[in-house]
Amino acid sequence: MERQKILIVDDSEFNRKLLVGVLQDEYDTIEAANGREALEIINKNTAMISLVLLDILMPEMTGLELLKTLNDTGISSLIPVILITAADSEEEYGLNLGAVDFITKPFDPNIVRTRVENHMKIKSTKDMLEELVSFNMDRSEYVWEATIEMLANVIEFRSFENFKNYDKIKKITNILINKLLEMNVYSDEINDIGVNFILTAAPLCDIGKIFIPEYILFKNGELTPSEFEIVKKHTINGKKLITNCLRAVSEKYVKCCEDVCLNHHERWDGTGYPNGLSGNEIPVAARIVALTDVFDALVTGRPYRKAFRKAEAVKIIGESSGKDFDPSIVSAFIHVADEICKVYQ
Numbered sequence: 025m026e027r028q029k030i031l032i033v034d035d036s037e038f039n040r041k042l043l044v045g046v047l048q049d050e051y052d053t054i055e056a057a058n059g060r061e062a063l064e065i066i067n068k069n070t071a072m073i074s075l076v077l078l079d080i081l082m083p084e085m086t087g088l089e090l091l092k093t094l095n096d097t098g099i100s101s102l103i104p105v106i107l108i109t110a111a112d113s114e115e116e117y118g119l120n121l122g123a124v125d126f127i128t129k130p131f132d133p134n135i136v137r138t139r140v141e142n143h144m145k146i147k148s149t150k151d152m153l154e155e156l157v158s159f160n161m162d163r164s165e166y167v168w169e170a171t172i173e174m175l176a177n178v179i180e181f182r183s184f185e186n187f188k189n190y191d192k193i194k195k196i197t198n199i200l201i202n203k204l205l206e207m208n209v210y211s212d213e214i215n216d217i218g219v220n221f222i223l224t225a226a227p228l229c230d231i232g233k234i235f236i237p238e239y240i241l242f243k244n245g246e247l248t249p250s251e252f253e254i255v256k257k258h259t260i261n262g263k264k265l266i267t268n269c270l271r272a273v274s275e276k277y278v279k280c281c282e283d284v285c286l287n288h289h290e291r292w293d294g295t296g297y298p299n300g301l302s303g304n305e306i307p308v309a310a311r312i313v314a315l316t317d318v319f320d321a322l323v324t325g326r327p328y329r330k331a332f333r334k335a336e337a338v339k340i341i342g343e344s345s346g347k348d349f350d351p352s353i354v355s356a357f358i359h360v361a362d363e364i365c366k367v368y369q
């Protein structure tokens with residue numbers, strides 16, 4: 025089997041040799057001494073490079089300038105970039121520009137090996153999913169639906185949230201949407217998007233979690249601000265993955281999935297992420313899924329906490345009306361709360 029290739033970008037030859045020494049047993053390496061040289065190599069070999077290790081301070085073109093170019097051209101969604109940073113302040117800026125992770129100097133060989141290995145695994149899974157989806161693109165609706173379900177399950181299994189059940193999320197979202205239609209709340213918008221599209225998009229809302237490194241996903245204890253920045257990026261990365269995976273599918277469906285993945289952590293009062301949208305600025309499909317996703321999370325146990333009782337979960341959602349959630353959608357939810365709770369019995 026062909027070995028995966030890593031591009032090491034650093035103006036210090038000493039650092040490059042050090043990284044080559046750490047990685048050469050497992051991977052092939054290519055070296056570049058600055059951003060401009062690296063960009064030429066990436067443009068010529070996009071499909072061949074599996075990961076970039078990128079220093080920040082370099083002559084000609086800095087690491088952050090290169091990162092911005094890769095982000096603007098969409099290449100950073102194809103090739104993960106790990107930043108090599110000397111200062112904490114650069115981490116968040118780099119993560120916002122599309123880096124998937126960072127390694128702090130002076131680097132520990134074991135940390136370099138583990139982080140690289142994690143991101144190689146993530147990239148392989150993502151490539152496999154993309155291949156699987158494009159293979160099934162022209163097949164029957166049944167196969168297509170099964171592929172989406174498998175995609176959702178892979179994500180949830182990896183994040184140990186495998187109880188976030190594909191069927192349950194779909195069922196409770198369906199109950200809520202039916203009530204909204206019956207009450208004539210957002211009926212035009214929902215019908216315009218397509219009920220089935222929202223139902224299929226709902227379980228994919230956390231698909232971007234595939235990019236979260238395992239040391240963060242499985243961390244016992246509170247996340248650092250930089251780690252939480254990486255978690256928050258599952259919204260942006262989910263949208264990118266949907267765009268890449270589903271580009272040949274109905275434009276309307278892709279738009280619905282993108283809206284849900286990107287915006288399901290936005291809050292009605294504007295305090296959510298990634299863009300701090302508020303009220304009707306948040307697409308309606310994302311406002312609906314935001315509620316069903318949180319309800320599912322509350323009533324389902326997690327490795328780090330027990331499940332809430334269903335009545336408690338309903339109360340929490342009710343109290344979050346106008347803060348986390350759209351008051352009209354909460355109102356419809358309260359009407360069908362009993363029916364939704366039965367799904368979890």
Ligand SMILES: [Fe+2]
Nearest residue numbers: 229230288289
């Ligand atoms: Fe999420």
